[in-house]
Amino acid sequence: MNIKSQKDFFSGxxxxxxxxxFAWGATSYKIGDAARMxxxxxxxxxxxxxxxxxxxxxxxxxxxxxxxxxxxxxxxWKPVVFIIAGNLAFGILLGGLPSIKLPAMGLIAGIYALTLxxxxxxxxxxxxxxxxxxxxxxxxxxxxxxxxxxLQFPVWPAFITG
Amino acid sequence: MDLIANLSLGFGxxxxxINLMYGFIGCMLGTLIxxxxxxxxxxxIAMLLPATxxxxxxxxxxxxxxxxYGAQYGGxxxxxxxxxxxxxxxxxxxxxxxxxxxxxxxxxxxxxxxLGSFFAGCVGTLVLAAFAVPLTxxxxxxxxxxxxxxxxxxLIGAVVLAxxxxxxxxxxxxLGLLMGLVGTDVNSGVARYSFDIPELTDGIGFxxxxxxxFGYGEIISNLGKHESEREVFxxxxxxxxxxxxxxxxxxxxxxxxxxxxxxxxxxxxxxxVMAAFAAYTLEKKTPLRPGEIPFGKGNIRGVAAxxxxxxxxAQTSFIPLLTLGIPPNAVMALMVGAMxxxxxxxxxxxxxxxxxxFWGLIASMWIGNAMLIVLNLPLIGIWIKLLTVPYRWLYPxxxxxxxxxxxxxxxxxxxxxxxxxxxxxxxxxxxLGTEPAPLLLGFILGPMMEENLRRALLLSRGDWSVFVTRxxxxxxxxxxxxxxxxVMLPAVKKSREEAFVED
Numbered sequence: 303m304n305i306k307s308q309k310d311f312f313s314g315x316x317x318x319x320x321x322x323x324f325a326w327g328a329t330s331y332k333i334g335d336a337a338r339m340x341x342x343x344x345x346x347x348x349x350x351x352x353x354x355x356x357x358x359x360x361x362x363x364x365x366x367x368x369x370x371x372x373x374x375x376x377x378x379w380k381p382v383v384f385i386i387a388g389n390l391a392f393g394i395l396l397g398g399l400p401s402i403k404l405p406a407m408g409l410i411a412g413i414y415a416l417t418l419x420x421x422x423x424x425x426x427x428x429x430x431x432x433x434x435x436x437x438x439x440x441x442x443x444x445x446x447x448x449x450x451x452x453l454q455f456p457v458w459p460a461f462i463t464g
Numbered sequence: 465m466d467l468i469a470n471l472s473l474g475f476g477x478x479x480x481x482i483n484l485m486y487g488f489i490g491c492m493l494g495t496l497i498x499x500x501x502x503x504x505x506x507x508x509i510a511m512l513l514p515a516t517x518x519x520x521x522x523x524x525x526x527x528x529x530x531x532x533y534g535a536q537y538g539g540x541x542x543x544x545x546x547x548x549x550x551x552x553x554x555x556x557x558x559x560x561x562x563x564x565x566x567x568x569x570x571x572x573x574x575x576x577x578x579l580g581s582f583f584a585g586c587v588g589t590l591v592l593a594a595f596a597v598p599l600t601x602x603x604x605x606x607x608x609x610x611x612x613x614x615x616x617x618x619l620i621g622a623v624v625l626a627x628x629x630x631x632x633x634x635x636x637x638x639l640g641l642l643m644g645l646v647g648t649d650v651n652s653g654v655a656r657y658s659f660d661i662p663e664l665t666d667g668i669g670f671x672x673x674x675x676x677x678f679g680y681g682e683i684i685s686n687l688g689k690h691e692s693e694r695e696v697f698x699x700x701x702x703x704x705x706x707x708x709x710x711x712x713x714x715x716x717x718x719x720x721x722x723x724x725x726x727x728x729x730x731x732x733x734x735x736x737v738m739a740a741f742a743a744y745t746l747e748k749k750t751p752l753r754p755g756e757i758p759f760g761k762g763n764i765r766g767v768a769a770x771x772x773x774x775x776x777x778a779q780t781s782f783i784p785l786l787t788l789g790i791p792p793n794a795v796m797a798l799m800v801g802a803m804x805x806x807x808x809x810x811x812x813x814x815x816x817x818x819x820x821x822f823w824g825l826i827a828s829m830w831i832g833n834a835m836l837i838v839l840n841l842p843l844i845g846i847w848i849k850l851l852t853v854p855y856r857w858l859y860p861x862x863x864x865x866x867x868x869x870x871x872x873x874x875x876x877x878x879x880x881x882x883x884x885x886x887x888x889x890x891x892x893x894x895x896l897g898t899e900p901a902p903l904l905l906g907f908i909l910g911p912m913m914e915e916n917l918r919r920a921l922l923l924s925r926g927d928w929s930v931f932v933t934r935x936x937x938x939x940x941x942x943x944x945x946x947x948x949x950x951v952m953l954p955a956v957k958k959s960r961e962e963a964f965v966e967d
Contacts, residue, residue, distance in 0.1 A: 310629070337921060348641055389883065420864075
């Protein structure tokens with residue numbers, strides 16, 4: 303077996319897997335019939351359609367020639383990890399984690415954490431520059447979101463504001 | 465004259481200082497994000513949506529609309545100056561625009577794009593005002609079967625005209641439709657695919673998907689590329705105005721582009737990208753005048769036509785939204801969300817129940833166009849400076865604004881976890897070469913489609929033939945099939961692919 307288009311092969315597999323998962327999930331709801339559709343009818347229909355489509359895409363990727371094999375290429379793990387981690391850190395600091403009794407540290411702490419972590423995703427990292435950037439962003443956010451738009455955010459750590 | 469009375473009502477609403485101000489802010493922001501490569505109107509509207517909660521509905525929509533067509537203008541600036549489409553509809557502008565800039569003719573190119581867009585915007589606004597009323601009457605004839613068929617047509621139209629693999633685009637639509645079903649089913653009250661997570665019973669927020677897949681996904685894939693591939697540079701812009709010979713070339717090109725753009729914008733699934741692409745193809749088919757620079761080498765028609773087309777289409781694509789309540793593209797899908805946030809159900813009733821909103825929005829579009837020409841021509845120098853902001857400063861800011869944006873919609877950190885997840889998924893889509901735009905369209909239409917399918921089949925007692933026995937519904941489906949067949953024809957397929965790899 304020879305994969306002619308790597309991108310299509312794996313996207314076909316993805317469509318098949320997700321389609322089947324949705325279709326399988328749909329069977330746990332009432333299906334009903336066309337005249338009286340239950341909550342499972344439409345998702346089952348779509349899931350099956352998607353799985354079939356995924357199958358066709360995968361089949362085509364094994365048969366139809368492409369010039370360069372349509373390689374997926376290397377994964378950029380660094381940006382994925384740091385961007386997502388920055389995002390998570392921001393969420394944790396902003397809202398706290400009640401399940402492990404972590405108090406909310408507020409918006410400003412969140413901005414610094416996000417900027418410091420996310421900045422690692424690039425090719426260069428200059429601590430001083432990143433700190434300046436975080437400060438500038440904090441000021442901008444404070445004035446636009448809190449002062450101007452009056453959004454309800456925890457701004458400072460919970461142990462300061464009480 | 466109803467048209468005049470309606471327009472004057474609209475201008476009365478739009479010309480209040482507060483609405484002028486929000487229109488201006490919208491245009492300004494739109495131009496800004498259009499100029500910045502990598503941030504599209506989609507992410508920005510998604511980001512600013514929560515910020516419009518506090519505004520009156522008319523002002524909010526005027527501002528969001530300003531962002532939308534402001535981005536069309538701004539995108540051309542980046543395309544011409546730095547060979548980067550700041551925004552998807554300026555992809556074809558890059559081809560000739562950048563060549564003109566390299567030859568030191570960036571000024572005329574920018575002016576041609578600006579003036580062409582202004583003219584097209586004016587025509588588009590008039591078309592919108594003139595056809596909105598008759599189209600609304602058609603809309604009242606629509607039953608559930610017709611709505612379902614129209615949505616099928618819209619979704620098919622979106623994939624047919626998009627670039628890339630047809631099958632994968634259909635797959636993304638299905639995926640979007642399925643994700644739209646997550647949450648409580650309105651008919652039975654069953655929470656579907658919510659895994660007993662209380663936040664998921666309300667469904668996934670479209671802002672979360674939009675920001676995750678488009679915002680984070682794009683940033684990650686941008687950072688994954690080598691620096692040389694995303695480097696931007698500033699070129700000197702000298703001499704603003706086109707010569708007399710340029711004008712002779714521009715005028716017919718702008719007229720053709722505007723006509724084409726206005727038509728394609730109205731069709732569901734048409735949209736600005738397709739209009740620009742079609743206009744460029746048309747210009748290439750028109751013979752060159754003696755002494756004219758060939759296409760791909762810096763022909764000014766190659767800038768003027770697609771730019772006017774995408775702007776005309778940007779205006780007229782409000783028609784299906786305002787009259788039928790059906791979003792023709794992903795940005796419009798977000799506008800539907802914006803309307804629902806403000807308790808306005810998009811559709812034919814908007815015109816009668818909120819006439820000041822309807823006509824005010826239309827009038828503000830024209831005002832917005834006038835503001836944009838004022839913004840863009842003299843301020844070109846400032847836009848170029850913005851492009852020198854290093855990406856390493858830009859992307860943490862984008863990540864931050866996305867995170868704040870999703871949090872502020874529900875004041876719930878759960879949305880922040882979700883947006884991170886969708887960011888990773890968005891990157892996966894980029895790597896697999898599947899376009900995420902159809903996904904968002906499907907996501908918005910999912911619940912609506914299910915509802916109309918249910919109703920149509922309930923009325924017909926489970927008989928599927930209702931979709932082909934009702935005339936209007938049958939013709940809509942016929943158009944959808946026709947579109948699919950056309951694209952599948954080998955000859956068209958080939959030229960479609962060629963046109964997209966040309967740059």
